[in-house]
Amino acid sequence: MFNLPKTLLARSFLLMVILIVLSLAASMATFRHAEQQPRIRQTAQLVVSMVNLTRAAVLSAAPEWRSALLSELAESEGLRVQMAEPGDLLETLPDHPPELQMMAEKVRDSLGSNTRFAAKHNGVEALWVSFFIGSEEFWIALPRERVEHPVSQMWMIWGGVVLVLALLGAYFIARQVVRPLKQLTQAAQQVGQGATPQLLPERGAREVVVVSRAFNQMSADLAANERERALVLAGISHDLRTPLARVRLAAELIADEALRDGLAADVEQMDAVIRQFLDYARLDENETAIFADIRDVVREAAQQFTAQAKSLTLDLQPVPPLAVRPLLLKRALANLLDNAVKYGGGEIAVQLRQDGNTVVLAVEDRGAGIPAAQREAAKRPFVRLESARSDATGSGLGLAIVERAARLHGGEFYLEDRAGGGLAAKLVLPANQAEKSE
Numbered sequence: 001m002f003n004l005p006k007t008l009l010a011r012s013f014l015l016m017v018i019l020i021v022l023s024l025a026a027s028m029a030t031f032r033h034a035e036q037q038p039r040i041r042q043t044a045q046l047v048v049s050m051v052n053l054t055r056a057a058v059l060s061a062a063p064e065w066r067s068a069l070l071s072e073l074a075e076s077e078g079l080r081v082q083m084a085e086p087g088d089l090l091e092t093l094p095d096h097p098p099e100l101q102m103m104a105e106k107v108r109d110s111l112g113s114n115t116r117f118a119a120k121h122n123g124v125e126a127l128w129v130s131f132f133i134g135s136e137e138f139w140i141a142l143p144r145e146r147v148e149h150p151v152s153q154m155w156m157i158w159g160g161v162v163l164v165l166a167l168l169g170a171y172f173i174a175r176q177v178v179r180p181l182k183q184l185t186q187a188a189q190q191v192g193q194g195a196t197p198q199l200l201p202e203r204g205a206r207e208v209v210v211v212s213r214a215f216n217q218m219s220a221d222l223a224a225n226e227r228e229r230a231l232v233l234a235g236i237s238h239d240l241r242t243p244l245a246r247v248r249l250a251a252e253l254i255a256d257e258a259l260r261d262g263l264a265a266d267v268e269q270m271d272a273v274i275r276q277f278l279d280y281a282r283l284d285e286n287e288t289a290i291f292a293d294i295r296d297v298v299r300e301a302a303q304q305f306t307a308q309a310k311s312l313t314l315d316l317q318p319v320p321p322l323a324v325r326p327l328l329l330k331r332a333l334a335n336l337l338d339n340a341v342k343y344g345g346g347e348i349a350v351q352l353r354q355d356g357n358t359v360v361l362a363v364e365d366r367g368a369g370i371p372a373a374q375r376e377a378a379k380r381p382f383v384r385l386e387s388a389r390s391d392a393t394g395s396g397l398g399l400a401i402v403e404r405a406a407r408l409h410g411g412e413f414y415l416e417d418r419a420g421g422g423l424a425a426k427l428v429l430p431a432n433q434a435e436k437s438e
Helices: 008-060 063-076 098-111 153-192 206-252 257-282 294-303 326-343 372-378 398-408
Strands: 080-083 117-121 124-133 136-142 290-292 311-316 322-324 347-355 358-364 412-417 423-430
Touching (some): 008 098, 008 136, 008 153, 063 080, 098 124, 117 136, 294 326, 326 358
Antiparallel strands (some): 117 124, 124 136, 358 423
16 A cells, blocks of 8 residues: 655655646647547558559559669659569558557558558568559558657657656745745744744745744743743742741751751751752753763762762763753752652662763662653653652652753653663763754
């Protein structure tokens, strides 16, 4: 079964090609049918005239001059005339092209039903036509090029030129139709990755202009909503810092040590949540990307978790320098390490390696993991999976920060099962791209 191409450009071009080829074939068939009968009639009249003229010339010549006359006809007109013999070797006319048989029937209508035709006479190829002078039968050989009209080479050349021009025109038309849709697709993918795309050009057909204008407005509204949300989140988090500081100061004055320590722990937890709110709102999107050794970034981020984890192993293979935002990357890695400490049993392995055109940074633990069906939801803001990793004290922004950091670096973030049990959180960054500056 024939499968259509996947892309709209290929499908549109294929349909136009089929339409052009079918139209050209129909035009050729119509032309052939329209000019076939006149051409057959003209060719039959030519054959009848040549036979009649040859018969008249032979009849008018004296018997002693007939041999010289036949030689003259052969030399000057290319007409060979021979007496029919019982032992002549004849080859009948071929069935193709059918016009040849139709012409032969019209010649018989004029010269008589006893007229014979042959494609070869005693091994000589020509259009052989018989005629009678009295009771004697003669054969006249007519050159095939006089009665056959092959397709003109020039006509074939021009037909090919027309076909090529039509196909090129079809390709450019299909490409012109598909281009706005391709631009819209690319812009929609950027919006899906959390980026703000450039405005689509609002030109072309009316429908294209309407769609482009609506998408530009939607993109602008989303960007404005994101900025407003980040501003509100940052403002609220910042305003909470002042009363939280007063609560911390008041806690230090409490005489009950157990109550003082519990209140201090609650304040630290609230401060950590506010810090994540600020990180998510700010996310260092304006940080300049620089080429850096990722191993140094990983070591700096992991250093503060060495004392917190039961075991922290680093397997950092040499990788090429990448254009990254160091602070943003360290913040994302710190969130992964913090999650591994809290929910992964404290046995953490950090791996860095190059895989083809990508660099893979993996943080692996031995915790309960996250069910496959909930992994995409876990990367959304403010989502906490108490059923999978039971600590409900977080803000639900840790993995969302890692996800946005990966996209801002032009990479991807995956959550997978670790071999032997546990969770593997992987940041996959492009290894062969220049500086990212979204």
